[in-house]
Amino acid sequence: MEAIAYCTQCGCATTPDNLVTLAGMPVCGACKPEFLRRLQTGAAELGAAQAAAGRRYRGFWFRVLSYLLDSMILGVLLAPLQFWVFGSMAFTLQANNPAQLQANLPGFFMRSLLLDLVTLGVTIAYATLMIGRWGATLGLMAIEARVVNRDGTPLGYAKALGRAFAIILSGVTLGIGFLMVAFDEQKRGLHDRICDTLVVQK
Secondary structure (H helix, E strand, O other), X not given: OOOOEEOXXXXXXXXHHHEEEEOOEEEXXXXXXXXXXXXXXXXXXXXXXXHHHOOOEOOHHHHHHHHHHHHHHHHHHHHHHHHHHHHHHHHHHHOOOHXXXXXXXXXXXXXXXXXXXXXXXXXXXXXXXXHXXXXXXXXXXXXXXXXXXXXXXXXXXXXXXXXXXXXXXXXXXXXXXXXXXXXXXXXXXXXXXXXXXXXXXX
């Protein structure tokens, strides 16, 4: 009499030759694809959980330090433009000529607006290129941190750009978006929550 075996997934009776052993369990050919899919999904979820358990998040004061370092770097890059805007105004004030000052005010305001726009553009471009390419700005590199997606993968340029704009929202909320880092379990600011990103130690 031919031996009978049972598939552990569907319970169907068959011969042992029609079963394969996967993860220590006999599985029939019909159940094999779905069983393998569940195994792969489970392994991926386990890997993500293990990675999350081993993460160390960079906290509020580390982030403040990285922000200050990045601000200094951007300040050096923008110094010539700042000198052009404010130096011309200082020169006019030293002349002590009210008529000249009044005549130069429209130009000063236009240059100030240009400075603000260029500063915003350079800041966004800096964050996008650095995080999109290396996962961190120079300030974040200094504190040995990097920005990743929730699953630990790199952001890429598109998401890095979105995060750079989201940082503006953290600023216009009177800084509350940044302060959230101090109280969040995963040390996420408003911009991190919007983009579903994490700042982790390397």
